[in-house]
Amino acid sequence: MARFGLTEEAASVWQRGLKADEAAIEPDVEGALLVELASALARLGDTFKLSEVLTLLDKKYPDRFDTL
Numbered sequence: 001m002a003r004f005g006l007t008e009e010a011a012s013v014w015q016r017g018l019k020a021d022e023a024a025i026e027p028d029v030e031g032a033l034l035v036e037l038a039s040a041l042a043r044l045g046d047t048f049k050l051s052e053v054l055t056l057l058d059k060k061y062p063d064r065f066d067t068l
Helices: 007-016 027-044 047-060
Strands: none
Touching: 007 027, 027 047
């Protein structure tokens, strides 16, 4: 995330977790961070957390981040 200059935004997403009902940060930033998180989880083979992240992306941003 640091290579995108999103260190503070990444910390914000990690601190508040994946709760969709809380106040969101900038949608494009949050979506990009969640896509990066999903990519990392896929590389790690963590299918449970990956499923949660992908479900959240589909719920909050339908058809917007379909790159995975």
